[in-house]
Amino acid sequence: MKYFLGIDAGSSYIKLALIDTAGNMTAKSIIKRGADIDASCRQSYADLLSEFKIAKDHIAGVIATGYGRKQVSFCDEVITEITALAIGGFAVDNGVRTIIDIGGQDSKVIAIDEFGKVVDFVMNQKCSAGTGKFLEVTSASLGVKVDELDGLSQKADKVLNLSSTCTVFAETEIISYIAMGEKKENIIKSLHSAISDQVIGLFRQVTMGDKGKILFVGGVSLNKAMTRELSTRLNCELLVPQYPQYIGAYGAALCLKRKKENRSGSK
Amino acid sequence: MESSKSILAKIFAEYYLSGAQAGKDKQPIAYVTAFTPVEILRAMDVICMYPESYAVVCSASGKAKEMIHSSGMGSFAQDLCSYSLIDFGTEHYEKLPFGGLPEPDMLIAANNQCSTTFLWFKLLAQKKNIPLFIIDYPIAVEDQTSIREYIARQYESLIDFIKQHTAHNLNAQKLSEQVTYSTKACDLWLKVHELNKRAPIRIDAYKIVDALFPMIAAKGTKRVCDYYEALISEHQHPNDASSIDSVRLLWHGYPMWFLAKKFPGDFDEEFQIVLDDYTLWWNLDYKSGKDDIDKLITAYSNTYLNWPIYKKIDWVGEVVKEYAINGVICHANRSCRRALADIVPLRKELSKCGIPAVIIESDMANPDFYSKEQVNLRIESFRDTLRT
Numbered sequence: 007m008k009y010f011l012g013i014d015a016g017s018s019y020i021k022l023a024l025i026d027t028a029g030n031m032t033a034k035s036i037i038k039r040g041a042d043i044d045a046s047c048r049q050s051y052a053d054l055l056s057e058f059k060i061a062k063d064h065i066a067g068v069i070a071t072g073y074g075r076k077q078v079s080f081c082d083e084v085i086t087e088i089t090a091l092a093i094g095g096f097a098v099d100n101g102v103r104t105i106i107d108i109g110g111q112d113s114k115v116i117a118i119d120e121f122g123k124v125v126d127f128v129m130n131q132k133c134s135a136g137t138g139k140f141l142e143v144t145s146a147s148l149g150v151k152v153d154e155l156d157g158l159s160q161k162a163d164k165v166l167n168l169s170s171t172c173t174v175f176a177e178t179e180i181i182s183y184i185a186m187g188e189k190k191e192n193i194i195k196s197l198h199s200a201i202s203d204q205v206i207g208l209f210r211q212v213t214m215g216d217k218g219k220i221l222f223v224g225g226v227s228l229n230k231a232m233t234r235e236l237s238t239r240l241n242c243e244l245l246v247p248q249y250p251q252y253i254g255a256y257g258a259a260l261c262l263k264r265k266k267e268n269r270s271g272s273k
Numbered sequence: 274m275e276s277s278k279s280i281l282a283k284i285f286a287e288y289y290l291s292g293a294q295a296g297k298d299k300q301p302i303a304y305v306t307a308f309t310p311v312e313i314l315r316a317m318d319v320i321c322m323y324p325e326s327y328a329v330v331c332s333a334s335g336k337a338k339e340m341i342h343s344s345g346m347g348s349f350a351q352d353l354c355s356y357s358l359i360d361f362g363t364e365h366y367e368k369l370p371f372g373g374l375p376e377p378d379m380l381i382a383a384n385n386q387c388s389t390t391f392l393w394f395k396l397l398a399q400k401k402n403i404p405l406f407i408i409d410y411p412i413a414v415e416d417q418t419s420i421r422e423y424i425a426r427q428y429e430s431l432i433d434f435i436k437q438h439t440a441h442n443l444n445a446q447k448l449s450e451q452v453t454y455s456t457k458a459c460d461l462w463l464k465v466h467e468l469n470k471r472a473p474i475r476i477d478a479y480k481i482v483d484a485l486f487p488m489i490a491a492k493g494t495k496r497v498c499d500y501y502e503a504l505i506s507e508h509q510h511p512n513d514a515s516s517i518d519s520v521r522l523l524w525h526g527y528p529m530w531f532l533a534k535k536f537p538g539d540f541d542e543e544f545q546i547v548l549d550d551y552t553l554w555w556n557l558d559y560k561s562g563k564d565d566i567d568k569l570i571t572a573y574s575n576t577y578l579n580w581p582i583y584k585k586i587d588w589v590g591e592v593v594k595e596y597a598i599n600g601v602i603c604h605a606n607r608s609c610r611r612a613l614a615d616i617v618p619l620r621k622e623l624s625k626c627g628i629p630a631v632i633i634e635s636d637m638a639n640p641d642f643y644s645k646e647q648v649n650l651r652i653e654s655f656r657d658t659l660r661t
Binding site for chain 2: 085129
């Protein structure tokens with residue numbers, strides 16, 4: 007059996023997705039990114055092979071995507087995460103026309119056509135507002151763990167005015183709200199609303215014909231409060247795949263598989 | 274024919290030496306902002322120096338970061354225009370390129386390019402205790418009758434202002450000569466761009482950016498025309514007559530001067546920038562007007578950044594058509610509020626017309642606001658999008 011490995015070397019986590027020749031994801035792993043991206047990816051790769059008892063010579067190729075893709079020295083190819091997410095997202099459901107990805111340090115909205123081709127994309131600007139980092143930093147200042155966010159957010163009774171443009175300013179505002187005795191639940195709800203503002207801003211910039219299904223991926227999509235907030239604001243259901251953090255790695259692996267098949271087919 | 278390189282070197286030397294020479298000859302020096310009607314000043318024997326252009330030199334020589342941080346010592350906010358921060362930094366910086374600009378006798382600021390430069394010049398006027406004249410250009414809407422009268426009155430006041438501070442009169446013949454050469458230079462400047470109108474390109478797009486300096490520093494002189502004629506003649510034929518079907522890109526807006534003579538990102542003959550429209554902004558219309566002053570009014574009140582947004586979008590659309598552009602990279606230059614405000618609607622309008630565009634956020638002169646990885650990722654993703 008041959009496998010194709012996709013590595014998404016993201017700004018916060020390194021995700022690996024192994025697919026078989028039928029395109030099924032047969033193994034996956036995620037680790038926090040270390041200072042040495044290449045070493046982290048190597049270790050993660052070795053661990054994955056060992057855990058799933060796969061011999062290295064069964065790996066037909068390795069492809070890297072994500073922020074650290076060019077640091078992965080042992081890969082055969084690299085692709086940008088826009089392309090990887092488009093391929094992965096379309097493979098999840100070919101009715102998807104828009105992908106919202108909120109990762110550690112960037113967020114993006116990608117429009118794809120009925121063939122899965124990227125027709126437009128918009129990414130957040132230089133600052134980390136509207137990203138997972140925003141949520142991580144601001145929730146840390148409240149002493150709240152990320153997996154508590156959903157429950158707390160549901161108990162909110164109002165939305166506060168919070169900066170949606172700067173993580174640092176937002177953190178300062180949170181400290182002010184805490185000092186004023188504001189309920190933690192309301193602050194958390196407001197954080198999600200602030201991130202939504204940023205993502206909706208990106209969404210409106212993307213040119214798309216048929217809006218189709220909207221796929222929500224990236225680590226932040228695991229936070230149900232965020233999914234709910236975005237669904238409400240967009241007035242539609244968001245499709246969250248089973249493993250939303252792996253869509254980039256999965257899409258990259260699919261891309262490599264197709265390329266290899268095309269090459270062997272053209273010989 | 275003298276080579277363009279040789280003429281450019283002379284223009285550069287003359288510009289930076291003119292300040293020192295002016296001191297010896299007791300010739301008055303004015304600091305001017307971009308798109309000041311320098312033809313009037315030069316026809317009154319005033320040497321014109323551009324602090325904005327000098328900030329470009331500082332940025333391109335890798336000194337911007339240090340200079341901007343120096344300016345912070347004077348309690349200036351780091352998010353002001355980076356040209357002004359570099360200028361403020363020159364006060365605290367010792368090893369200035371070309372020894373710095375000569376001290377001015379007066380300041381002339383216009384708001385047809387930037388709506389805040391006059392505030393920078395106001396500060397300079399206070400610091401240096403020298404006179405300042407501000408020319409106000411209302412946004413160039415379709416019916417300009419009353420606007421033209423308003424600007425004409427200001428030009429009269431400008432002439433009086435210079436006369437009052439230099440005792441020099443306006444030399445009508447010199448003015449006419451200046452306007453004639455400015456007109457010719459603009460015609461030639463457009464032809465320089467048109468070298469890249471069709472594939473394969475004749476001249477590297479950044480070489481055109483580099484060729485802008487004479488249009489600023491030596492405007493209204495025969496030497497500028499000689500320079501552009503030489504440049505055109507040297508680039509009549511493509512270097513590489515490759516038949517590769519290239520993706521032709523337009524860089525919209527300011528270059529990033531600190532990147533040392535290149536655009537960010539990886540480009541090659543399959544994916545190449547053929548034009549930066551910023552350099553085309555300097556192609557002014559000097560031909561419409563009943564006399565020289567009237568022609569200057571037309572030229573300087575119709576600068577790109579002084580247009581209403583719908584006109585700017587139409588213009589970029591025309592450039593895209595004329596130069597057979599496949600995609601646009603929009604530089605959201607945080608220093609330039611006027612240009613920045615247009616970026617999102619421009620991208621949207623281009624997309625509606627089927628022209629893909631990507632926005633990258635950075636700054637024209639301050640490398641602190643440039644994130645190589647983020648910019649490269651956007652450009653690389655854009656390349657993927659255009660290719661697939």
